[in-house]
Amino acid sequence: GAVVSQHPSRVICKSGTSVKIECRSLDFQATTMFWYRQFPKQSLMLMATSNEGSKATYEQGVEKDKFLINHASLTLSTLTVTSAHPEDSSFYICSARVVRGGSTDTQYFGPGTRLTVL
């Protein structure tokens, strides 16, 4: 159980284009999903928390107009990188929260999307 998928797994795009990444919880409903970014040999960096039916909560320093998040259903969240530039090239990973009760709620990660902007 607790399987999270992401699509696409890898994308190469030209500078200035927009890229949409999908994150799905396959066998559970996720009211909360998370979007992380990881540069090579660096730690995970939380970008935003995605809540079903409401606006996402962005971490400090993350441009909400550049990284559009939509959580339209209990199993799908999308991240759109608008007007992508080479510095946006990174490994984008989503996770979904499994509710067990309070402090034992668990995050399960999708396989990640490697974005390369030329």
Add this chain to the structure above:
Amino acid sequence: QKEVEQNSGPLSVPEGAIASLNCTYSDRGSQSFFWYRQYSGKSPELIMFIYSNGDKEDGRFTAQLNKASQYVSLLIRDSQPSDSATYLCAVPARYNFNKFYFGSGTKLNVKP
């Protein structure tokens, strides 16, 4: 002081040995603790979580929690080369379980 701290390593152990990975946390009120494994180029995968003092065993993995000293450890028995990865410790924020504080990870190398 960071919320969660780990030694970046690398920690090198011979195949068959016990690997011991440590994590310290700053909030004495933290209640649950998670260990993730991340292979190079892949996303993190959950190994186990612990929320009671003492030990929790799952196969070759044992998580140890000492709340008084504010550390949590992960022991890997009979280490295999396939265990070579970066191990991340994560602690939810006390008043916001949505927010996980991740350590920077310890890189483990298991040598054949």
